[in-house]
Amino acid sequence: MMWPFLVTLWWTVAIASPHITTRAIPAPVADTTVVVLLGTGTPVPDPRAAGPSTAVVIGKRLFIVDAGSGVERQLSAAGLSNTDIEAVFITHLHSDHVLGYSDLIFTSWVFGRNRPLRVYGPPGLRRMTDHLIAAFAEDIDIRTNGFEHAVPNGYRVRAREVKSGVIYDSAGVRVTAIPVPHGNWRYAYAYRFDTPSRSVVISGDTRESETLVRAAAGVDVLVHEVVALSALDQPPGAFGGNIVRYMASFHTPDRKLGELAARAKPKLLVLSHIVPTGVADSVLIAGIRSGGYSGKLAVGHDLDRY
Numbered sequence: 163m164m165w166p167f168l169v170t171l172w173w174t175v176a177i178a179s180p181h182i183t184t185r186a187i188p189a190p191v192a193d194t195t196v197v198v199l200l201g202t203g204t205p206v207p208d209p210r211a212a213g214p215s216t217a218v219v220i221g222k223r224l225f226i227v228d229a230g231s232g233v234e235r236q237l238s239a240a241g242l243s244n245t246d247i248e249a250v251f252i253t254h255l256h257s258d259h260v261l262g263y264s265d266l267i268f269t270s271w272v273f274g275r276n277r278p279l280r281v282y283g284p285p286g287l288r289r290m291t292d293h294l295i296a297a298f299a300e301d302i303d304i305r306t307n308g309f310e311h312a313v314p315n316g317y318r319v320r321a322r323e324v325k326s327g328v329i330y331d332s333a334g335v336r337v338t339a340i341p342v343p344h345g346n347w348r349y350a351y352a353y354r355f356d357t358p359s360r361s362v363v364i365s366g367d368t369r370e371s372e373t374l375v376r377a378a379a380g381v382d383v384l385v386h387e388v389v390a391l392s393a394l395d396q397p398p399g400a401f402g403g404n405i406v407r408y409m410a411s412f413h414t415p416d417r418k419l420g421e422l423a424a425r426a427k428p429k430l431l432v433l434s435h436i437v438p439t440g441v442a443d444s445v446l447i448a449g450i451r452s453g454g455y456s457g458k459l460a461v462g463h464d465l466d467r468y
């Protein structure tokens with residue numbers, strides 16, 4: 163009897179591995195805007211939360227913010243193309259936000275990309291891009307000149323270093339870079355998307371920011387990072403021995419985010435880049451509510467769509 167075994171196996175896989183469940187996106191409508199959380203994680207290699215990455219899908223047009231570890235697999239799980247990305251926006255160059263960058267560059271090439279990938283991000287992006295392409299010189303040589311016959315130069319990237327203001331404006335989609343404070347980083351950005359149907363702000367990594375309150379005022383969706391301070395443990399020897407001070411300089415505590423959202427009044431607040439790993443949704447929600455935000459709130463999980 164094979165059936166009981168197969169059914170048991172299916173349930174085991176489905177329950178044990180929710181993060182690899184494929185959630186196909188319905189046929190796109192030209193002016194709909196959907197936010198897809200590709201990765202809600204942090205540097206912690208948690209199989210339930212891929213590295214930071216968010217897709218903004220407008221009809222058939224695909225934009226990606228950040229390229230954390232696992233981004234290619236998450237695009238596949240979300241039913242999104244990896245060869246037809248209109249543009250990528252990098253919030254800052256912390257490794258957790260770009261560990262999947264080479265994956266975006268090279269996997270899309272292997273699967274047929276033949277135009278330069280358009281990438282926008284802070285100063286340093288171009289140098290990182292050049293170094294990544296140089297690091298893969300052997301691969302580029304074999305794929306181009308060996309039996310694979312990959313599209314010559316299909317791996318190319320057009321990396322643009324940006325500072326602030328409107329950095330992308332094409333066919334009804336406008337993207338604005340908003341400088342945010344993120345510890346010692348000189349350049350870190352949130353990005354605001356204005357599309358034919360919605361406005362979306364993705365905070366990137368930031369401590370609470372007045373600029374962000376203004377930029378996100380009344381938006382349809384605010385995707386914001388968060389730290390549940392009450393759930394933090396001090397790892398021995400890390401963060402100069404004071405994790406709370408580190409988090410307050412680099413990131414946004416839950417209560418502070420609640421205060422910020424109460425003023426910005428987004429139509430929906432979505433939590434992503436959630437610290438610490440595995441914290442209960444109820445703890446996050448209580449933290450946000452304690453800051454005074456009473457609007458719609460979602461704790462983001464990988465592959466959720468809004």
Ligand SMILES: [Zn+2]
Pocket residue numbers: 204205214256258259367435
């Ligand atoms: Zn981060």
Ligand SMILES: [Zn+2]
Pocket residue numbers: 254256344367
């Ligand atoms: Zn960071």
